Amino acid sequence: MNQVTVRIDDKEFSVPEGESLLQTAINNGIDIPHFCYHEDLPVGASCRTCLVEDLKTGRVLTSCSLKAADGLAVSTRTAKVKKLRLDNLELLLAGHQDKCPKCQKGMYCHAAEEFGKYGVTTVKYWRPEIQAKLHKMSQAALIDPQLCIACNKCVEICDKIGIGFLEMRGRNIQNHAAPKNCADIDCIYCGQCTVHCPVGATREQDQIADVEKALADKRKIVIAQMAPSVRASIGEEFGLPPGTDMTGRVYTAFRKLGFDHVFDVNMGADITTVVEAAELVERIKENKKLPMFTSCCPAWVKFMEFYHPEMLGHLTTSRSPQMHSGGAYKTWWAAKEKIDPRRIVVVSLMPCTSKKYEARHKKMKINGMWPVDYVLTTREFGALLKKHKINLPKLKPGVVDEPGTYSGAAAIYGASGGVMESALRTAAHELTGQELEKLEFKKVRGMAGIKRTEVEIAGRKLRVAVVATPANAEKIIREIKRDPSAYDYIEVMACPGGCIGGGGQPIPTTLNIVKKRTEALYKADKKNKLRQAHLNPVVRDFFDNYIAKLSRRSREAILNTSYSRKKKFE
Amino acid sequence: MTTNHVDNDIVEKIEQAGLVGRGGAGYSTAKKWREVAKAKGRQKYVVVNASEGEAGLFKDLHILKNHADLVLGGVVLALDYLQTKDAYINLNKKYHRLLRLNLEPRIKECNDRGYNIKYFIETPSYIGGDETALLNAIEGKRTEPRLKPPYPSISGLYGCPTLVNNVETFYNVGCVAAGIYARKRYYCLSGKLKHGGVYHLPEDWDIAQILKETNNYPNFDFFVQVGGGASGMVYDQNQLAGRPATGAGSVEVFDKRRTDPRKLVLRWLKFYQEESCGKCAPCRVGTFEVYDLAKKHKHVPWPEMFAILETMEATSFCPLGQSVIDPIRSYYKNVLKLA
Numbered sequence: 046m047n048q049v050t051v052r053i054d055d056k057e058f059s060v061p062e063g064e065s066l067l068q069t070a071i072n073n074g075i076d077i078p079h080f081c082y083h084e085d086l087p088v089g090a091s092c093r094t095c096l097v098e099d100l101k102t103g104r105v106l107t108s109c110s111l112k113a114a115d116g117l118a119v120s121t122r123t124a125k126v127k128k129l130r131l132d133n134l135e136l137l138l139a140g141h142q143d144k145c146p147k148c149q150k151g152m153y154c155h156a157a158e159e160f161g162k163y164g165v166t167t168v169k170y171w172r173p174e175i176q177a178k179l180h181k182m183s184q185a186a187l188i189d190p191q192l193c194i195a196c197n198k199c200v201e202i203c204d205k206i207g208i209g210f211l212e213m214r215g216r217n218i219q220n221h222a223a224p225k226n227c228a229d230i231d232c233i234y235c236g237q238c239t240v241h242c243p244v245g246a247t248r249e250q251d252q253i254a255d256v257e258k259a260l261a262d263k264r265k266i267v268i269a270q271m272a273p274s275v276r277a278s279i280g281e282e283f284g285l286p287p288g289t290d291m292t293g294r295v296y297t298a299f300r301k302l303g304f305d306h307v308f309d310v311n312m313g314a315d316i317t318t319v320v321e322a323a324e325l326v327e328r329i330k331e332n333k334k335l336p337m338f339t340s341c342c343p344a345w346v347k348f349m350e351f352y353h354p355e356m357l358g359h360l361t362t363s364r365s366p367q368m369h370s371g372g373a374y375k376t377w378w379a380a381k382e383k384i385d386p387r388r389i390v391v392v393s394l395m396p397c398t399s400k401k402y403e404a405r406h407k408k409m410k411i412n413g414m415w416p417v418d419y420v421l422t423t424r425e426f427g428a429l430l431k432k433h434k435i436n437l438p439k440l441k442p443g444v445v446d447e448p449g450t451y452s453g454a455a456a457i458y459g460a461s462g463g464v465m466e467s468a469l470r471t472a473a474h475e476l477t478g479q480e481l482e483k484l485e486f487k488k489v490r491g492m493a494g495i496k497r498t499e500v501e502i503a504g505r506k507l508r509v510a511v512v513a514t515p516a517n518a519e520k521i522i523r524e525i526k527r528d529p530s531a532y533d534y535i536e537v538m539a540c541p542g543g544c545i546g547g548g549g550q551p552i553p554t555t556l557n558i559v560k561k562r563t564e565a566l567y568k569a570d571k572k573n574k575l576r577q578a579h580l581n582p583v584v585r586d587f588f589d590n591y592i593a594k595l596s597r598r599s600r601e602a603i604l605n606t607s608y609s610r611k612k613k614f615e
Numbered sequence: 616m617t618t619n620h621v622d623n624d625i626v627e628k629i630e631q632a633g634l635v636g637r638g639g640a641g642y643s644t645a646k647k648w649r650e651v652a653k654a655k656g657r658q659k660y661v662v663v664n665a666s667e668g669e670a671g672l673f674k675d676l677h678i679l680k681n682h683a684d685l686v687l688g689g690v691v692l693a694l695d696y697l698q699t700k701d702a703y704i705n706l707n708k709k710y711h712r713l714l715r716l717n718l719e720p721r722i723k724e725c726n727d728r729g730y731n732i733k734y735f736i737e738t739p740s741y742i743g744g745d746e747t748a749l750l751n752a753i754e755g756k757r758t759e760p761r762l763k764p765p766y767p768s769i770s771g772l773y774g775c776p777t778l779v780n781n782v783e784t785f786y787n788v789g790c791v792a793a794g795i796y797a798r799k800r801y802y803c804l805s806g807k808l809k810h811g812g813v814y815h816l817p818e819d820w821d822i823a824q825i826l827k828e829t830n831n832y833p834n835f836d837f838f839v840q841v842g843g844g845a846s847g848m849v850y851d852q853n854q855l856a857g858r859p860a861t862g863a864g865s866v867e868v869f870d871k872r873r874t875d876p877r878k879l880v881l882r883w884l885k886f887y888q889e890e891s892c893g894k895c896a897p898c899r900v901g902t903f904e905v906y907d908l909a910k911k912h913k914h915v916p917w918p919e920m921f922a923i924l925e926t927m928e929a930t931s932f933c934p935l936g937q938s939v940i941d942p943i944r945s946y947y948k949n950v951l952k953l954a
Contacts, residue, residue, distance in 0.1 A: 220894070
């Protein structure tokens with residue numbers, strides 16, 4: 046494509062012809078407010094706040110829809126631009142603060158930061174009640190029509206990942222995002238709508254208050270555990286570039302917040318790998334229920350339970366990492382430490398909203414206890430830290446408590462392909478009794494929505510696929526229905542790029558940002574001396590000295606789960 | 616199939632006749648037809664727009680009632696010219712009820728000859744007059760305008776090159792082909808006058824002449840709104856000589872002494888705040904705020920209103936939001952003489 050030169054204020058940029066001028070500004074750190082532009086989604090040009098003045102014509106235009114052409118010169122700060130921009134910001138955000146529970150509590154959010162930057166009061170104009178009710182997506186997310194600014198991003202991303210649960214409803218001032226009235230479409234709780242909402246109208250159901258209450262309760266033993274993906278993204282909430290590894294600093298932050306123990310979901314991921322690899326090997330040996338699907342993404346599981354109940358036998362019965370580690374703390378660890386497990390509160394820090402939903406599955410209870418009590422998203426954790434005036438980047442890195450020890454195989458769980466790669470490293474050992482010489486499976490890495498490859502282990506060729514988003518999963522399912530032996534093992538995650546692009550991640554999340562975060566995960570794997578789940582000493586202790594001694598039933602209550610057809614909103 | 620045998624004849628005739636769009640924007644018809652013909656696409660469509668979602672406009676209804684043959688003749692010429700068979704006639708719900716019996720046999724006749732002309736029955740809306748909003752409606756999407764470019768001529772219905780013209784334009788094409796086009800246009804006369812209705816008169820007559828020749832020139836102090844009962848400009852009685860009835864060709868007459876400015880402004884604003892599609896922020900929230908503001912005050916709060924209306928004019932996504940200010944500002948200047 047042709048390169049052209051454009052000028053924004055006093056700086057010149059060489060950019061591909063036709064690039065959105067707003068994108069040029071974003072790429073080069075020039076501040077232009079925008080509420081309906083997202084680089085992965087169609088240009089809507091509806092918020093009318095990204096205004097610039099074309100210096101040749103004197104016309105004020107939206108920079109998102111303005112395409113780079115040679116000699117184009119715009120200003121972001123003429124008096125005319127400033128006035129119109131503020132007018133539109135006030136119109137767009139009329140009534141926001143009065144109706145936003147986060148604003149009312151003074152919680153940090155990306156939108157509130159934007160309001161502050163441009164001096165938006167949100168009270169200059171008022172906005173009438175929208176004739177629609179707040180809709181809760183199970184325990185995961187919610188959609189509050191009173192805060193909706195009709196930017197259409199939630200609708201577009203939900204369509205793009207292949208669900209299409211949302212639509213814009215009502216005209217004029219009543220226009221708002223709402224669930225479609227359609228019996229055969231259901232939300233899978235992935236929260237992609239929340240990470241694409243510029244104003245917190247769709248957002249996670251927040252559990253910050255519950256966590257604070259548990260921390261304040263002296264009788265409780267509160268454990269924090271962080272998911273693989275959060276460490277590579279939480280820095281963004283504090284202005285650091287995507288992919289900055291914050292692992293050690295988050296541990297310190299947990300301790301500052303008053304958590305009694307700092308563990309890591311990565312340890313749980315190692316348990317998951319061991320359980321899942323064993324099941325894979327068993328299914329391969331018996332040649333039954335193949336292909337086997339991963340099941341650590343609750344949104345993917347919900348997708349299968351609603352849209353493809355006929356395929357549920359293909360999901361691994363292994364629980365997910367947070368459930369494995371949470372269950373381990375309340376059984377194995379509590380017994381070892383001689384603690385009453387009912388005193389333990391497990392708080393997961395996840396890049397995800399559907400993990401909140403998963404944590405409330407009754408079938409997951411062990412001896413009547415939830416394996417995980419509360420789930421905070423990356424965004425909630427950022428807000429919690431800011432509320433307690435903890436400046437994450439300034440903290441000294443800490444180390445995880447011993448039960449949180451993890452392998453490099455767990456570190457990459459957050460990336461699309463990571464679960465596959467971890468399971469293959471361990472399955473190879475299961476099948477041959479030997480460690481792989483080359484641990485990396487590069488063909489299952491990367492941002493492609495579907496990655497197909499063949500791997501050879503112990504003389505057997507395994508056909509595997511790694512899939513992100515339900516839209517792509519649907520394609521693979523069609524392939525399997527045509528040819529049931531097309532694959533042996535398939536990893537599916539609901540979010541683009543995997544958990545690292547999850548619905549609970551910082552705003553903005555774009556495919557470019559996801560790519561940078563992903564690099565941090567693979568770096569962490571490479572750096573780790575321990576790179577196979579089954580070699581993790583903590584995990585070995587858990588299996589050899591605890592799980593091995595349990596009855597089959599008690600063992601399965603900790604390690605396995607089951608699936609069933611789900612009704613709409615179930 | 617080659618494109619050599621395209622009949623350029625009709626488009627040359629249209630050009631010579633000087634046809635321009637009659638939906639309000641006044642774009643050269645021949646130019647539009649050529650753009651669609653030139654555009655590449657697996658399929659092409661013709662769309663006849665009879666949305667007429669604005670108060671004071673009722674000429675499309677009149678034309679379809681009385682001259683359906685000429686309109687359909689124009690549509691068939693367009694289909695042949697574009698070498699396609701598929702057309703949609705966009706009728707608002709009310710019109711469909713009134714026109715069904717008249718149109719259906721004629722459409723069937725065309726379809727028996729191999730064309731595929733269908734109705735689209737639209738929920739009446741002002742924004743449906745915007746051609747891209749109309750295309751969205753036909754596709755089953757929200758009735759709201761699309762970002763342009765691409766224009767419908769390049770990427771219209773289902774992403775295919777699409778010719779969208781108003782009923783009157785197809786009627787004119789029909790007349791051109793039949794050799795009876797006489798540089799006339801349809802005028803909708805309404806308001807405080809004795810002989811309201813649809814008139815077919817020379818396109819270059821000014822408003823004063825139109826009112827006089829139709830025996831409608833008021834004997835009281837008056838002003839008019841021209842080109843649509845919402846978006847049309849307002850002129851005082853002494854501004855009508857030499858001024859043609861542009862846009863959609865409507866003239867509504869108001870009795871100056873009996874018109875309460877606040878009521879009139881509220882009428883316009885109420886219409887807009889209901890009809891805004893809700894897509895863009897300035898129009899969605901602006902139309903609501905301005906109406907709310909005017910309702911709350913006993914006297915029209917002009918400066919506060921204009922502050923919002925001017926922002927809407929400068930920054931709204933489509934002409935609907937941009938033109939809310941037009942009737943109000945022209946009324947304020949031309950009739951009330953406050954500026």
